[in-house]
Amino acid sequence: MTEPKTPHSEGGRWSDLDRPPLNAPALRRALIRPGSLWTSLDVVPATGSTNSDLAARAAEGLAEGAVLVAEEQTAGRGRMDRRWSAPARSGLFFSVLLRPGADVPVERWGWLPLLAGVSVATALARAAGVDTSLKWPNDLLVSVDGRERKAGGILAERAGDGAVVIGIGLNVTLRASELPVPTAGSLALANAVALDRDPLLRAVLRTLEHWYGDWRAAGGDPAASRLQEAYAAGCATLGRSVRAELPGGRELVGEAVALDGDGRLVVAAADGARTAVGAGDVVHLRAAEPGA
Template sequence: MNPQAANRVPIDEHTLRDAVAGTRWQSVRVVEETGSTNADLVALAASTDSVGSVLVAEHQSAGRGRHARHWESPPRTQVAMSVAVAADSPDAPSALGWLPLLTGLAVVEGIRAVSDLAPVLKWPNDVLLPEPGGTTDGVGGRKVCGILAELTRGPSGTVAIIGMGINVSLTEAELPVPTAISLDLAGADVSRQDLAAAVLTALSRRLQQWPQDLDGLRRDYRDNCVTLGHQVRVELPLDEQLEGAAVEIDNTGRVVVEDATGKRVAVAAGDVTHLRVTD
């Protein structure tokens, strides 16, 4: 038996619901297993008013990431959850790019609330942690959380489904890729239940700013984003590439890259296959 298994206790739905009382999350469900929490909430949104719903899975057999990437992890080793957010306000269309970014910021704040770790953001929404004894200076570190936001429509209008998978107790052998890390491997013994509550509380607070206070979101995101100030190579569809310095995050959440000639180009997360730091 995996020696970590004894510490992989289930998340109690009632306790988690009580922990986020007073936030925007009106419905909290914890299921033992599903294919994808995002897919489940997309289906729910098609027929009911799902805004304010949270779905947590102890095990996802078909987790989804950006660009249709699939992943799976052992049961009770992650906080794998999705939320449903109203995206029908007049200001929402031009601000949709901020949803995955502000979710990354909430994950950073949630991890900090329950541990002594120092997570940071790599644009657009990768949450990184240094290896024990390492650093994220120069954008080192390994990925502890991935985020996927999708739009759908239902009786309540346009809904954004935002999913996240935070690695909590995975061992090195259980990590999906060598560039990943878990909170346990980074040196933090964290309760998944406490972490889920902290992230949901932080996310509710950040969504209070969206879409009205994008300046505040951008300021706080920039303070936590280690991509800015570095040379990057942006891989685009059709094998195109953009190289230069990441100099800014614009008001729609795009990263602005300045090339060797001084030309500035803003690229959105949805247009990027991958962004690599090259300096």
């Protein structure tokens, strides 16, 4: 007896009719224009990591504004080299190349992943009708059945002198049976009103272009560009009890009270001492979902 075919059984380009491929020519027409930040846009069926691929091309002199999108990533990476994987065409997996150059001091480049987070959250609220919050420093959270779930992440990496590659991974149509871990989520599970990846990608890239332009025009000043204010307003970490797992195996427990001018999370311990955390994992201790 032969088994019935499932949407994935044939493995062809249209093997899952709920997950059509991105329309690269239409995306280019919509995004690449005179005066735009975006200078090229390529969509590949699969790759190990869009960040790694774009970083290699950046080293060869690729112009700012290049966008590389993969329908599937086989070796996608998050912070601390965590793996990021999802079924083909179930999300948006892409990287962009930015060259802040002489306009922005290097010490302010740490704001770029936070800028990307604000851009994605803003775009999804408008284009998908989903309230997306930000978990410091790089997680995108949605609400699934009243609980916080991670639906996406951001990874920024230096790519030679003067270049930064920002990778964004976002679960769009991921089903409950496909979740890699119980704390993961997707736009579909968060009841998004729109799941078409083409307009979602356009919305994210246009919003990113807007925020990057304002930030760069302000010399990377997070206050003058209002980036610091926008991130704080959308940050689910602020006002929460947290445990910061710091490099070297150290831990810091306290309340996340502020975001400083360098984008670091300020944690107030029980004795009132305040510490600015610039690297490490942060776990929400008082949340809709314990340990989120």
